[in-house]
Amino acid sequence: MSTLKIEQVSKLFRSTSRGGGLTAALRKVSFDIPQGEVITLIGESGSGKSTLGKVILRLIQPTSGSITLDGKDIAKYPQRDYYRHVQGVFQDPFSSYNPIYQADRVFELVRGTYFPKVSNAEWDAKLEGALDAVALNPADVLGKYPHQLSGGQQQRLLIARALLLDVKFLVADEIISMLDASTRVDILNLLVKLKRQGLAILFVTHDLSLGNYVSDRTIILRHGAIVEMGATPRVFGNPQHDYTKMLLTAVPELRKKWKHTPLGPVTAAREGVIAVDSALATDVISANGSGAVATAVAHATLLDELSHAEAVVKRDLRAVFSREGRGSTAVATLLEPPRLVEFEPDHLVAEPE
Ligand SMILES: Nc1ncnc2c1ncn2[C@@H]1O[C@H](COP(=O)(O)OP(=O)(O)OP(=O)(O)O)[C@@H](O)[C@H]1O
Ligand SMILES: [Mg+2]
Numbered sequence: 001m002s003t004l005k006i007e008q009v010s011k012l013f014r015s016t017s018r019g020g021g022l023t024a025a026l027r028k029v030s031f032d033i034p035q036g037e038v039i040t041l042i043g044e045s046g047s048g049k050s051t052l053g054k055v056i057l058r059l060i061q062p063t064s065g066s067i068t069l070d071g072k073d074i075a076k077y078p079q080r081d082y083y084r085h086v087q088g089v090f091q092d093p094f095s096s097y098n099p100i101y102q103a104d105r106v107f108e109l110v111r112g113t114y115f116p117k118v119s120n121a122e123w124d125a126k127l128e129g130a131l132d133a134v135a136l137n138p139a140d141v142l143g144k145y146p147h148q149l150s151g152g153q154q155q156r157l158l159i160a161r162a163l164l165l166d167v168k169f170l171v172a173d174e175i176i177s178m179l180d181a182s183t184r185v186d187i188l189n190l191l192v193k194l195k196r197q198g199l200a201i202l203f204v205t206h207d208l209s210l211g212n213y214v215s216d217r218t219i220i221l222r223h224g225a226i227v228e229m230g231a232t233p234r235v236f237g238n239p240q241h242d243y244t245k246m247l248l249t250a251v252p253e254l255r256k257k258w259k260h261t262p263l264g265p266v267t268a269a270r271e272g273v274i275a276v277d278s279a280l281a282t283d284v285i286s287a288n289g290s291g292a293v294a295t296a297v298a299h300a301t302l303l304d305e306l307s308h309a310e311a312v313v314k315r316d317l318r319a320v321f322s323r324e325g326r327g328s329t330a331v332a333t334l335l336e337p338p339r340l341v342e343f344e345p346d347h348l349v350a351e352p353e
Contacts, residue, residue, distance in 0.1 A: 001035045001036070002034075002035045002069065002070050002085070002168050002169075002200075003020065003032055003034050003035065003069075003070065004032070004033040004056065004067065004068070004069055004074075004086070004169055004200070005031065005032050005033075005066075005067065005068045005069075006030055006031055006032070006052075006056070006065075006067050007030050007034070007065055007066050007067070008027045008028045008029075008030055008064065008065040008069070008092070009026055009028070009030070009052070009062045009064070009065035009066070010026050010027055010028055010029070010047070010062060010063045010064045010065055010224075010335045011024075011025045011026040011051050011055060011056060011060065011062050011063050011068060011224075012024055012063045012331065012335065013025055013027070013184035014335070020173070021096045022331065022334060024223070024334045024335050025048045025051040025061070025223050025224050026048045026052060026055070027048075027053060027112070027225040027333050027334075027336065027337040028065065028224075028334065028335060028336070028337045029048075029065070029221075029224070029225070029226055030065075030226075031219060031226070031229065031283055031338075033169060033200050034200065035168050035169075035199075035200045036196055036198045036199070036200055037195075037200050037216045037217065038192075038195050038200070038203055038214050038215040038217075038231070038303075039190065039200075039201070039202050039216065039217045039219060040203045040204075040205060040210075040211035040212075040214065040217070040218045040219070040232065041053075041202060041203065041204045041205070041219050041221060042205060042206070042208060042211050042218060042219070042220050042221065042247065043220060043221035043222055044206070044247075045206075047221045047222055047223060047224065048221055048223075048224040049173070049221060050173055050204065052202075052221070053088060053150055053171040053173045053202065053204055054168075055067065055076075056083065056086065056088075056106075057087075057088045057090075057171055057203065058079075058088065058173055060136075061075075062257050064335075065336075069082070069086070072281055074086075075172075080113060080114070080252060081278040083165070083169045084114065084165045084166055085165070085166060085167060086167070086168070086169045086171070087165065087167045087168060087169070087171070088161035088170070088171040088172075088173065089155065089158045089162065089170065089172050089173070089175050090157055090173045090174070090175065091173055091174035091175060091177060092152060093155045093157075093158055093339050094147075094151070094154060094177075096153065096154075096158055097146035098146075099145065099146055099147065101185045102145055103141065103144055103145060103148075103149055103154065103157055103309060104141065104143065104144075104302065106156070106157065106158070106161045107120065107127055107160075107164065110161055110164050110165065111123055112162075114165060116295035120123060123205045126164060126275060126277070127164070129251070130160040130161070130163040130164045131160050132321060133155040133160065133163055133190075133193075134157075134159050134160045134163070134190055135156070135186070135190065136153065136156050136157065136160065137177070140153070141153055141157060150181075150183070151179050152179050152183035152186065153173075153181070154186065155175055155176075155179065155183075155187060155318060156190070156239045156308045159187075159190065160205070161195075163194075167169065167199065168198070168200060169199075169200045169201075170194075170199055170200070170201045170202070170204070171201075171202045171204070172191065172201055172202065172203050172204065173204040173298050174204055174205060175187065176188065176205075176210065176243065176332075176343075177205070177206065177309060182212075188210065188213060191203070191214055192214060192265065193227075198287070199308070201214075203215060206237075206319070208247060208250075210247060211232070212232060215232045216231070216232060217229065217230065217231055217232055218232045218235040218236065218237070220241065220243065220244050220247070221353075222243045224257060224336070224337075225337035225338060225350070226337065226348075227240040227242045227243050227244065227338065227349070227350040227351065228243070228347075228348065228349050229340075229344045229346065229347075229348050229350055230343075230344075230347030231270075231346045232280045234346060234347040235347065236248070238344075238347070239344050240347075240349040241349050242348055242352070247265055254282070267346075297350060319326075328352055337350070338350035338351050339351045
């Protein structure tokens with residue numbers, strides 16, 4: 001049985017803007033991915049999920065720490081050998097294709113690199129097997145250009161490409177967030193089936209309910225550090241870290257009927273949530289004779305406010321990092337994660353930072 005071992009992996013990005021601030025995208029992250037296990041990686045935007053996936057896929061170099069596959073540093077594997085066992089699928093499947101070529105060129109590239117001596121008949125049988133595993137009908141997808149395929153078909157083709165290789169580890173980074181509900185379920189069921197066949201999956205998601213559905217173990221990442229991890233039923237059933245609890249309360253309750261309470265400009269302004277441009281709202285109301293458009297304006301303003309707030313927080317963080325980011329002691333402090341303590345068997349929780 002193969003294992004990918006991630007040990008004390010840190011990644012520090014230096015901003016290219018003036019001032020050269022530092023971002024600690026990963027702070028001494030350690031965990032194992034044994035073959036056949038699905039691990040869900042959860043955290044809000046910017047918590048370091050994709051950075052971790054990219055480090056595992058050798059797309060970026062860690063600043064420190066090590067990743068080994070069966071005891072050997074992944075950097076030491078020839079590229080061809082490594083990608084035979086470790087593959088990635090990303091959020092936007094379309095961007096993985098070259099739009100001027102037919103989508104199945106991704107298979108030809110695999111053939112050229114890994115199976116140049118395989119006969120046509122043998123290759124066709126292999127390809128059919130991979131497409132069958134992801135429930136795609138060859139006639140529906142072969143010979144088509146990427147824009148002629150649905151997002152779900154594009155995503156499945158990429159998973160099929162990974163299956164053509166002797167892949168043991170799959171990094172799946174937000175692969176279903178762009179798909180409609182029924183395609184999501186199909187892809188999730190496919191992942192569960194592949195897991196049963198021995199594939200290990202690092203499943204990156206914002207969506208905690210999906211994580212709960214597919215994974216054996218869960219890792220919660222915050223500001224590049226693990227704040228809670230363990231067996232999924234333990235982390236979800238008895239969350240200990242405030243951040244995990246916060247994320248869990250944000251999950252919509254599936255059985256509860258959703259009550260629509262429109263956020264009108266008046267309520268919003270009274271509660272001090274947003275400053276509605278009331279002149280504009282009044283204009284819109286009188287022009288349409290209804291509050292619906294005004295409500296939409298209020299929502300748009302709210303979204304603007306939120307993204308502005310996010311930008312301000314990011315700017316402040318950059319300022320802090322650029323002040324503190326001088327000298328190796330400051331960098332070491334920046335990378336120091338909170339200490340993980342065993343709460344119960346197979347359930348670690350970080351001390352407050
Ligand atoms: N190439 C880069 N150069 C500089 N900073 C980067 C780079 N890539 C990522 N970062 C920063 O590292 C942090 C982690 O980014 P990352 O993409 O890993 O987050 P994420 O958890 O995948 O977020 P999302 O859920 O939005 O995809 C962010 O602060 C991001 O701005
Ligand atoms: Mg990401």
